[in-house]
Amino acid sequence: MRLRTSITAGLALLLIAGTAYSATSAPAKPTRSAAKPAASKSRTKRSSKHSSRRERGQKAPAPERISEIQQALAKDGSFAGTASGKWDDATVEAMKKFQAGHGLTPSGKLDALTLQKLGLGSQTAGVAAPMPPIASSVGAKAAESAQRQ
DSSP states (O other): OHHHHHHHHHHHHHHHHHHHHHHHHSOOOOOHHHHHHHHHHHHHOOOHHHHSOOOOSOOOOOHHHHHHHHHHHHHHTSOOSOOOSOOOHHHHHHHHHHHHHTTSOOOSSOOHHHHHHHTOSOTTTTOOOOOOOOOOHHHHHHHHHHHHO
C-alpha cells in the first residue's frame, strides 16, 4: 500500500515539474491571428503582369473566319445555305460531311488538316519536317569507284 502511494505521489510530482518546465522553457510565439493581417496586406499588392492571367484553350474563330469557312464548305457542296458567320448546327453537319468525304475524322470541329483541305489553312499543317536524303551504301560505293577511274 505504501509503495502504491509513493509511486502515485512521484508521478504527480513528475507531471507537475514537467508542465512547469515546458511553460518556462518555451519562448513566447506570436499567435497566427496577430501575424495574419500583416501577411494579407503584403499579398494584396500584385504586379500588373500577374493580375491578367491568360485564358487556357483555343479561342473561337471570328465571325468573318466562320463566313470564310462556310463559303469554302458551300463551294465544295457540303454546305447548303448562306454564310451567316455563326457556327450553328448546319455548319457542324456540313463540316462532318466534308471531313468524311475527304478522308478525315468526321468530328465537325475545326482542325489544321480540315482547314488545309478547305484551302484555308497552312500548307505545312500536319506535314512532317523534310528528311535529308539518305545515301545508300551501294550508291555511295559506285560513286567512289567512278571517281577513282
